[in-house]
Amino acid sequence: MEGIVGTKSRLVWAVNLCALVLVLLWTFPTFGLLVSSFRDRDQISASGWWKAMFPAEASVQYRAAGPDTAKLIDGLYVIEGNIFDGGPGEVTAFGTSIREPGAHIVGTDVVTDDGEVVTVAGSGDFRISSTAPMEGTRGMRIFATSVTPAKFTFENYGRVMGAEGIGRAFLNTMTVSIPATVIPILVAAFAAYALAWMEFPGRALIVALVVGLLVVPLQLALIPLLKMHNEIGIGKSYIGIWLAHTGFGLPLAIYLLRNYMIGLPREIIESARVDGATDFQIFLKIILPLSFPALASFAIFQFLWTWNDLLVAIVFLGNSEDQLVMTGQLKNLMGSRGGDWEILATSAFVTIAVPLVVFFAMQTYLVRGLLAGSVK
């Protein structure tokens, strides 16, 4: 028995460890982006995001104010200042030469070759004093090893929402995705009811058609539909993209809703019929309320899809400020701001924030929809 118990606990350990590794592997990229979005430009290029949580050790090079600013105090010429310019940080060591940037402990008086006395305190305050007037035009260079505490900023968010156009694009994305989620639901619900509970010739054929259309690649539809939109005068407009998203979302909507409705108990519908309810009444008063879980599943799918979509948006909408959606704006920023990670990370996080909230709030419905939607 002992042997079995032993293997079992080892197995539990292995399983937990494996799950932990998977979770870490799957979350670290997103986490890195989140951390980066709270760091400023210099921090991002100075160190990897994984070092952001710890105080950063860095070498600081500071040029003190020029000799002409020296004040005469008690017979000494003195220049004072702070090598962080008043910012946070702690000096652990300092030096006066680039060859030995960390030669001296903080607080010690160091005499330079010119006879000046330099000292740097832990807070970064320094004092250069000399009995003779200082010469030269440029200030003295002070080198220090500093520890800067972990620092995070919300500045990036303010900046991308305004200057980088993400705020405007956010509104555009909402304009696209909300109608594109609401409209197909009703259209699909009626069709799904007919396909689930009404008898008519050709029903099986239409169901087969819907299943077939589930996988038609969007690429095929782009050119013909864009031509059609231009010909009938819709052109590149919100109306066009709403219609397109509705059309592309319908197969999944009908498929999901029909599968759900067909599983509703037959007795309820039959007894309503016997009581004299028409199909229209049955649909509105019985089927629709009962199908809420399926409607919610589809709504989440369609919302995530329309919110995250790039292809349909760049084809059916223009590139102007009042039509560019967030994914499109993010793609443009990747081109124009390739190395500015503080902008890219923050913009990306703004675009994925809403889907993530929807995802965590409605996960049950999403899972249920996935289970019903994958063609068995």
Next chain:
Amino acid sequence: MEQFGMAAVTILIGVFGCVCYFFLSNMALDRIYPATGPNAGRNINRANQIRPWLFMFPALALLTIYLVYPVFVSIYLSFMDATGTHFVGTDNYTWLFADDKFRESMVNNALWLVFVPAASTFFGLLAAAVTDRIRWGNFAKAMIFMPMAISFVGAAVIWKLVYEYRPDGQEQIGILNAVWTGMGREAQTWLTSPVINSFLLMIVLVWIQTGFAMVILSAALRGIPEETIEASILDGASPLQIFMKIKVPQIWGTILVVWTTITITVLKVFDIVLTMTNGQWGTQVLANLMFDWMFRGNDTGRASTAAIVIMLMVTPIMIWNVRNAAREAR
């Protein structure tokens, strides 16, 4: 704000229009064939024959215009010239099969088709198996599932940061190069190194799709009858044996479904390639090639031809799905 007003009005018109359509057409039908009077029986039958079509009309019309009609126009356009005005026979197809970029795309698509579904299904199965056995399983599932909610473009930014390159001597801020240089190697510009860069793009899609595979497979694993597992435990099978020889064979059908669903996603993969490499450095794929010819090449003939090739590759799965659905309906 004006834009929001328009959106709100559209929702109202859309919803109200739908309700009106269904209500009014239904009422009209009842007027034309009233369920009373001398012909009540015949009228009810007639009305019942027409009503389903009233219910389905808006959906069928939209499906036809937005999905069926484009298939035929695309086929037509693929035999026309760049502007769609002159018939050029099979020129577009002969050009396509001789084109280097097309060959590159086909090779890459083939790699994607093998690697992404295989890796996603494997990790999905592994994640489903381990998260079902631990106490914090639901949390772990949510974390692995989370990338499903992230857009492809967002994912591209996330992973570009992982693959970021800084010249030697500077601090590496991409985690891949940080680990790589940590092992004493020279930092690499990963996304411009052929073959490896395609796989790095595939990893992004695997990262997104694993959650989907995990959710479906986890449900299937929980649906396995307990008796089969109990019997195998009594027979002395090890946990690994139970998993490989008892559980996996029973969910084989579901694994196949997951595999084909991811395959379809892979065939249409576009955003990741467009935003991370734009098909340069040997990473071109079909969907991006099609997009290139549509927008940069302004050649509807060649773009449509590329789209038709994607369609042809999806068709076997489509037929398989339709057959399965038909069998189930029976």
